[in-house]
Amino acid sequence: MELKLSLLLVICLLTGIMATKYDEFTYNGFKRSELYLDGMAEITPNGLTKFDEFTYNGFKRNELYLDGMAEITPNGLLKLTNTTRIQQGHAFHKVKNNSDGNVYSFSTCFVFKMLPEYPDVGGDGLAFVLSPTKGLPGAMPKQYLGLFGSTNNGNSSDHIFAIELDTIFNMEFGDIDNNHVGIDVNGLRSINATPASYFIERIGKFKNLSLISGKPMQVWVDYSNIEKKLNVTISPVGVPKPSHPLLSSFIDLSSLILDTMYIGFSSSTGSMLTSHYVLGWSFKMNGQAAALNLASLPSLPSEKHRRKLTSLILWMALGVVLLITITAFSIAYIIRTKATYAEVLEEWELEHRTQRFSYKDLFKATKGFREENLLGVGGFGRVYKGKLPGSKTEIAVKRMSHDSKQGTREFVGEIVGYSQLRHRNLVQLLGYSRRKGELLLVYEFMSNGSLDKFLYDANKPTSLSWSQRLKIIRGVASGLLYLHEEWEQIVIHRDIKASNVLLDSEMNGKLGDFGLSRLYDHGSDPRTTHVVGTIGYIAPELTKTSRVTTRTDVFAFGVFILEVVCGRRPIMREASLDLHLVDWVWRSWRNEVILDVTDARLEGDYDLGEAELILKIGLLCSHPVPAARPTMRQVMQFLNGDLSLPEIPKDG
Ligand SMILES: *[C@@H]1O[C@H](CO)[C@@H](O)[C@H](O)[C@H]1NC(C)=O
Ligand SMILES: *[C@@H]1O[C@H](CO)[C@@H](O)[C@H](O)[C@H]1NC(C)=O
Ligand SMILES: *[C@@H]1O[C@H](CO)[C@@H](O)[C@H](O)[C@H]1NC(C)=O
Ligand SMILES: *[C@@H]1O[C@H](CO)[C@@H](O)[C@H](O)[C@H]1NC(C)=O
Ligand SMILES: *[C@@H]1O[C@H](CO)[C@@H](O)[C@H](O)[C@H]1NC(C)=O
Numbered sequence: 046m047e048l049k050l051s052l053l054l055v056i057c058l059l060t061g062i063m064a065t066k067y068d069e070f071t072y073n074g075f076k077r078s079e080l081y082l083d084g085m086a087e088i089t090p091n092g093l094t095k096f097d098e099f100t101y102n103g104f105k106r107n108e109l110y111l112d113g114m115a116e117i118t119p120n121g122l123l124k125l126t127n128t129t130r131i132q133q134g135h136a137f138h139k140v141k142n143n144s145d146g147n148v149y150s151f152s153t154c155f156v157f158k159m160l161p162e163y164p165d166v167g168g169d170g171l172a173f174v175l176s177p178t179k180g181l182p183g184a185m186p187k188q189y190l191g192l193f194g195s196t197n198n199g200n201s202s203d204h205i206f207a208i209e210l211d212t213i214f215n216m217e218f219g220d221i222d223n224n225h226v227g228i229d230v231n232g233l234r235s236i237n238a239t240p241a242s243y244f245i246e247r248i249g250k251f252k253n254l255s256l257i258s259g260k261p262m263q264v265w266v267d268y269s270n271i272e273k274k275l276n277v278t279i280s281p282v283g284v285p286k287p288s289h290p291l292l293s294s295f296i297d298l299s300s301l302i303l304d305t306m307y308i309g310f311s312s313s314t315g316s317m318l319t320s321h322y323v324l325g326w327s328f329k330m331n332g333q334a335a336a337l338n339l340a341s342l343p344s345l346p347s348e349k350h351r352r353k354l355t356s357l358i359l360w361m362a363l364g365v366v367l368l369i370t371i372t373a374f375s376i377a378y379i380i381r382t383k384a385t386y387a388e389v390l391e392e393w394e395l396e397h398r399t400q401r402f403s404y405k406d407l408f409k410a411t412k413g414f415r416e417e418n419l420l421g422v423g424g425f426g427r428v429y430k431g432k433l434p435g436s437k438t439e440i441a442v443k444r445m446s447h448d449s450k451q452g453t454r455e456f457v458g459e460i461v462g463y464s465q466l467r468h469r470n471l472v473q474l475l476g477y478s479r480r481k482g483e484l485l486l487v488y489e490f491m492s493n494g495s496l497d498k499f500l501y502d503a504n505k506p507t508s509l510s511w512s513q514r515l516k517i518i519r520g521v522a523s524g525l526l527y528l529h530e531e532w533e534q535i536v537i538h539r540d541i542k543a544s545n546v547l548l549d550s551e552m553n554g555k556l557g558d559f560g561l562s563r564l565y566d567h568g569s570d571p572r573t574t575h576v577v578g579t580i581g582y583i584a585p586e587l588t589k590t591s592r593v594t595t596r597t598d599v600f601a602f603g604v605f606i607l608e609v610v611c612g613r614r615p616i617m618r619e620a621s622l623d624l625h626l627v628d629w630v631w632r633s634w635r636n637e638v639i640l641d642v643t644d645a646r647l648e649g650d651y652d653l654g655e656a657e658l659i660l661k662i663g664l665l666c667s668h669p670v671p672a673a674r675p676t677m678r679q680v681m682q683f684l685n686g687d688l689s690l691p692e693i694p695k696d697g
Pocket of ligand 2: 304305
């Protein structure tokens, strides 16, 4: 009880002392704890309340009253709305209690930024607002900018003053366009509005600017209570405050301003989405608001959007680069393809149209003359296997280098002539193709390749049987007879040898490469004509006269017969000496051991009489004296047993 009494006494004493302060006070500036503060209020160290003056170069949480979508981002941006439909956001700061009845001049400036979701399509806009309440009760989004609602728009008891940065053209409120700045008093029908633009000192003119350009812009609102004048000035960030305001209006705010006012921002979104940001803000009563430190404003909110845009630009750039690359490659490909398939076709060749192959077809047929398609390397070039596109005919393509300046026309003419030759024992020449420095001959494909492989290739598991050899010899003889006597003109083969005899799938021997060496002599000096043919098959008289005849062909054919029967090359190496097969067989003949020369791989499995006959024909054909050699017709007759062989002298 006693304790209670004494406590009460103490309280009474204290209140008595404090009561004196309520009677009268004068604050020439404030000290801490002199006032009851709430909300954002504080006494600054120099004695100003925060209501009088503030500068925010970026914001901290809890510095402003926020509602709706408004938020302070972690990096200090005031984000009034994001890209969510039909929303509003507010941010407010309290201003000094106006209880003394005076209306003060003020000045404020802020930097804003509007980022539309899609370029050039704005949301609703942003407004600087002076309001008696820190929320805006009844305010609506969309065209109402979060400032008014349908019930209080235009009501003079609202006490709301705003500078709208309106980006939607709204006839309802008498908007002038979709990009204007307006002064609103108690309603959205602006008392003064003008398209957004800024004064350029240099030219002395206003220049339009787009509020939703996504670029940060600075706005100055200056009110002089003495002049009752309100100026609104705008410029892109980086352009100093223009000397000419965009809007300048006589306006008396004294009836509007109540005891307690809040200043801040309002923004809304509709169906078009725009993010509205305030980056920095300064305010001062009875003086010029501090300039914002533009450099220290929070990093521009466009980052994400800009990144989007940048990445879009990057992607587009990438796309363009890709397109260019693809085009370049395509062009390169086309050029290369053109180069690859380029061929030489002269007018005179049109008469050979049926024999002419397109280089492209041959290129494709041989898979681009790939190594794996290489069948062999012959005397005049490389031979590739191929399959004609379309018909799927198997072909062999001989690729020869050819100086196109030298008698090409005759050359091609002869080739075309050879393609007329048709005999079951001649490899069919199907046609030709020509490109710069190159001639290509197309032959029927012989699946078993050349005879020499069967005779000498140790890898061939089975050797040729006697009957196969006989068939090949007969076949080649028949083909050569055709060349010499049965076609409309005499064709001298000039290069009969085992490697020029090709075997089809049934092991029929066919002569290939007929006439080529002759073609190759075209245009060269007759006096320097080199001996044509292959060493070992060249008739002895050719070294003196270089005159090829059917008999020089017969000589080579004789060597060929011996080669097939003996399974030996025309020039044998014995004890490091070159020994001619022909001489060796002659010697055996003289020594009466002719059958000793037969190929050991026959393992004696042959008809002795046939073998002796064939060897004797071979010797006869390869007789050193041309006149002693038979003609191919005679050879055929010997082979068929229609004509008996002449006696072959053992001392010859
Ligand atoms: C916008 O802000 C609200 C509230 O902060 C949030 O729920 C919403 O996800 C945001 N929308 C977008 C598109 O950022
Ligand atoms: C401002 O002053 C008026 C009267 O002088 C008072 O009624 C009101 O509560 C004050 N407001 C604040 C926020 O201090
Ligand atoms: C204006 O607002 C006041 C208070 O909210 C209300 O009483 C009055 O009816 C309104 N006037 C009109 C014309 O709507
Ligand atoms: C500036 O904008 C206004 C309103 O949109 C338009 O009438 C005027 O032609 C524009 N001026 C220039 C120079 O673009
Ligand atoms: C408003 O702008 C006019 C014209 O530049 C200027 O003379 C006047 O002093 C300004 N008033 C305020 C309050 O800034």
